[in-house]
Amino acid sequence: MQPVRNIVVLTGAGVSAESGIATFRGPGGLWEGHRVEDVCTPAALRADPALVHRFYDLRRAALGGVAPNAAHHALAALDRAWPGGLLIVTQNVDDLHERAGATRLLHMHGALLSALCAACGVRTAHAGALPPGSRCAACGAAALRPDIVFFGEMPYAMDRIVDAIGGCDLFVSVGTSGAVYPAAGFVEWANDRGAATLELNLERSAGSDRFDESRLGPAGELVPAWVDELLRERR
Numbered sequence: 001m002q003p004v005r006n007i008v009v010l011t012g013a014g015v016s017a018e019s020g021i022a023t024f025r026g027p028g029g030l031w032e033g034h035r036v037e038d039v040c041t042p043a044a045l046r047a048d049p050a051l052v053h054r055f056y057d058l059r060r061a062a063l064g065g066v067a068p069n070a071a072h073h074a075l076a077a078l079d080r081a082w083p084g085g086l087l088i089v090t091q092n093v094d095d096l097h098e099r100a101g102a103t104r105l106l107h108m109h110g111a112l113l114s115a116l117c118a119a120c121g122v123r124t125a126h127a128g129a130l131p132p133g134s135r136c137a138a139c140g141a142a143a144l145r146p147d148i149v150f151f152g153e154m155p156y157a158m159d160r161i162v163d164a165i166g167g168c169d170l171f172v173s174v175g176t177s178g179a180v181y182p183a184a185g186f187v188e189w190a191n192d193r194g195a196a197t198l199e200l201n202l203e204r205s206a207g208s209d210r211f212d213e214s215r216l217g218p219a220g221e222l223v224p225a226w227v228d229e230l231l232r233e234r235r
Contacts, residue, residue, distance in 0.1 A: 004196070004230070006085035008161075008168045009075060010186055014175020014202055016092050018069045018220045021062075041151050049132040049145075056146040057129045060112045063094060071174065071223035072100035078227045079104050083234075087164040091176065091183055093148055108155040108183065114147035123147050155182065165189045172226070174200045175219045178207030187211060200226060 013021070038044050039055045068076075075088055079102045088105045090097055093112045097105050110116070115126035115134070119141035126147075134144040149155050165171060171190035178184050187210045190197050199211040200222040208214045215222050 002169055002194075002196075004084070004169045006164075006168045007078075007082065007087075007170045007172065008164050008186075008190070009078075009086070009088045010171070010173045010176060010183060011071075011075070011088065011090045011092060011097070012174065012176030012183070013092060015071050015090075015219050015223075016066075016069075016094055016096055017175070018071065018218060019066045019094075019096055021066055021092075021094055021096075036151065040148065042153065045145060045150070053130055053132050053146065056112065056148065059093075060127070060130075063112060066094070066096070068096045068100035069220050071219035072096045072102070074224040074227040075174075076101035078230070081231055085164070085167065087161075089161055089164075089183075089186075091180070106157050106160065108149070108157060108161065110146070110148040110156065112146070112148075115144045116147040117141060117143050118145050119143040158182070161186070162189070165195075166193055168193065168195050170196045170198065172198045172200065173205075173207075173211070174223055176201065176205060178205030198226070 034055060039052055045052045079086060086104045088097060088102055089108055090105065091109050093110055095113055113125060113127055114123050115130055116123050117136035117139060120136060120139040122136060122138040130144060130146060133142045135142050136144055165186055168190060171187060173187060176183065184207055187197050187207055191210065197211045199205065199208055199214040200219060201216060202218060203216060204214065
């Protein structure tokens with residue numbers, strides 16, 4: 001294995017599940033009782049904006065009742081200590097990575113604590129309720145919506161993600177299902193680059209066979225152990 005300098009870490013719902021945040025693909029394909037098609041598609045927003053806005057208002061309000069867990073804190077510790085390149089790419093829309101202290105971080109699917117203007121595209125921090133018809137401070141349009149990348153929309157910063165994976169020596173996937181693209185394809189890009197690939201997951205994912213190594217167990221145990229191992233080897 002080549003020396004590791006540049007790392008890309010992809011995190012999914014399994015990282016935040018131990019903090020009490022429901023995973024998107026729950027029993028029966030429901031997310032806290034809602035079909036994905038009812039709350040996370042452009043068609044849903046057009047058909048019932050009140051439902052969609054209310055759903056994300058509740059998710060936003062619930063953030064106050066959860067806290068970062070050991071996996072978030074371990075990745076933040078890696079961020080502080082790692083002298084090489086590091087990018088944590090999260091599919092999660094919560095703010096637990098930030099609250100743990102991570103800074104080299106990218107939210108590819110948007111963020112609950114942000115609002116997006118559908119008219120001008122400006123993204124602004126937003127912590128409270130966001131009723132349909134809320135006005136954008138930048139352009140004045142009554143077009144603010146949750147800053148969430150819905151199914152069928154392009155994830156954020158894909159150029160930056162592709163560049164980071166193209167230059168990494170190690171790609172690590174933590175708590176992901178391996179079923180949602182384009183994130184599910186990141187391991188293939190890393191393999192094509194010749195990077196080492198590691199999966200840390202509660203159970204085997206849809207893409208486990210694409211990784212050089214899979215370690216199974218709770219993220220709160222696996223991630224701190226891996227970070228400790230990596231930093232020991234660096235010394």
